[in-house]
Amino acid sequence: MKQNPLQAGIPWQIFRHVVLMGGAAVFLLPFVWMVSTSFKPADEIFTGGFHLLPQHWAVVDNYTKALTEVPLLRFLLNGAIVCGAILVLQLLVALPAAYCFAKIHFRGKRLAWALVLLALMIPFQATAIPLFIMLYHVHLLDTTVALIIPFIVSAFGIFLLRQSIMGVPDDLIYAARLDGMGEVELLWRVIMPASLPAMIAFAIFSVVWHWNDYFWPLLVINTTDLATPPLGTLFFMNQEAGTDFGPLMAGTVIITLPLLLFFLSAQKRFIEGVTLSGLKG
Template structure:
């Protein structure tokens, strides 16, 4: 196969960098705005970089005027609770779909595929009514329990489990392991790349979720990071976009760090789940 010419490779990288810059520009603008004083943000002239840094004032105001750390803690607690429950359900279900035979399996798998096509906003009202009757509105349970089962998690893990050799499972059965023991002692260690990929998907989705917390949470002390940003702007920051952008940077930073740290394993997990259909 003929290798691309140097000029083509240079052009390709220039195009890719230009596209990446388009997607990154809002984030770059957000970070730079968090460093600017108010007179530069609302000045008649647009400056990309601040002429006078106000980072200390903006970030101090973001951390002191509202319980921003509490919002971050709530987000971490909700994401961790959802992820643990999703793993407890998704791994045994995915193992059953990938390696076991049982009556009604094709129809059960079709239901999982159907669940992937239904946006959770479509079921928001029935879920809200159920939580109301259960007395769980305006609690952490209202944020965690509706997402304890993930059709996407079952699908992703099932795709990975299909790549695991059946001989490994047969050997575990010969050693006297039960099916659940195989799931947690054999399949779980082999599925760590796919599990890490799913964990990043789950954490990013629920960390950034604004719709559901807005619907079920009224108490500011239970707010997740996106909902906390709304409270921050409405109650404290007003039109002070410097502190508001500083708070948004602090809320976005954990996700960026998570992806940077786990980038290699994330790509590996997503790639491996598509090896075998």
């Protein structure tokens, strides 16, 4: 008897789901442990054995300390301002640049595109010291501007949006020009709506990257009031008692929550944007 193709594929489907759930568990375990630790009193955090749930709950104490011992809400506001400003400026630069690379022919286009791809391969840490020295000479260290300026131009944003705009039909652009649209109006009324999924996908990448950035704020910020959320976690360290891990994990949960909500709210558009951006090369 011939085996039903659906039945033949069942073992593979089971195997695939087991592997996917195993991978998900590996990635989720640190977050589950973080939440668990934020519920425990100090004397239970380093006790022997595996105890996911605390024997004595310290939720109110840990989360109250996280919100009162350091200005955590101020750090969250700083992170929102920095990430929002960076994202808006990145899109203002990346969208027109991506449109030019995708739909406009100009002299030196191949060289310019090669430089964009080269910029994707250079880690930010390689340029951090020259940027630091530059900001020192223009007296911008220890300011919010210092957290924003180095990230205004995003090679990844230009690349991702260019891949999306490549999928916009040329006939649509020609028709818009025949209707009397200038390049700026065409970009605003035709290209931007068509690129919205890719823009949302890039927004998630950008916000997550800069919200979690610890390296650059540590270099350029010395004032507590200007600290971003990851840098703010340093202030949970007590000189006498060391790091207070309960409130630290509670603060980390609070810092992570906005990113989680942001991703869940834009998940569908994110997947759509990443998928469609890979259709054209």
